[in-house]
Amino acid sequence: MNEGVEWALHCCLNLAWAGPERAVTAARLAAFYELPTAYLNKQLQALAREGIVSSTPGPRGGFRLARQPEEITVLDVVTAIEGRDPAFQCTHIRKRTPNNGTLLDDDFRQPCLVHQAMARADLAWRRELAGQTLADLKASIEGVAPGAAEGTRGWLLGGGG
Template identity: 60%
Template sequence: MRMSEGVEWALHTCLNLAWAAADQSISATRLAAFYELPAPYLNKQLQSLVRAGILTSTPGPRGGFRLARPIERVTLMDVVAAIEGPGEAFRCTEIRSRGPGAAPESDNKPPCAIDQAMRRAELAWRRELAAQTLADVQEQVLRSAPDAPERTRRWLAD
């Protein structure tokens, strides 16, 4: 499965917002500059996160984005669904009903084994993402880079 780079951008940005001062809204331009990303494209991802209730936005020259809820209540699946949409990653189009091996329409076909296997795999993937929160990821970051939140906070505040 391939996800857009917007998922990575959104996840990192959510962590950066978690580390920003609590009373601070950060502009899309500033958030994009942190990773040298194109601001208009990141802004599209941020707007998707707002629509999903993960971020809030404040308009105006001093406006920007901040988290709408604690990172303990934001799962990786929440972010993926906000960016990629809630649709299924695999869609069976029943190609087995076409071509020389196709059975007549009236036959009772067993469920497509490929469709079933793909659905099981996607369900496992979704469950794993839903079981992990941004707080879990933050915990991992803090173990390997304990100064990351403070460095990020300082940079965003400049």
């Protein structure tokens, strides 16, 4: 999983704390974490294509959450950045073994046991991510760092940096 997933999740949380009143620029979000603006903007555009954030052009433009935090799952963010393909890609290497000549085409109709195990793990991982929303993450963070929301909002909307 690329680092863009981490960046996107943190930015979505920050946009939730910033609130819907004002858009936050990619440059401001990038400065908050000392990230390259151009690369972060690519992640934000991927989120916009999936309807997770909305983008407003112009001098007062920037990004906002497009939906309520309760309506955005961690899986939504991950798939916006990484795509929907399974993490494991089977290349059917068992077809290239020396004993392949003794196997019939019927032996390859079902995915091999390695593929099946990885598919089960991928499904479990996706279910876990789909079961957690940005609102859940936000509440957990606020529980251990009560000032995070207010501090982040103030910095992003002009009070810091």
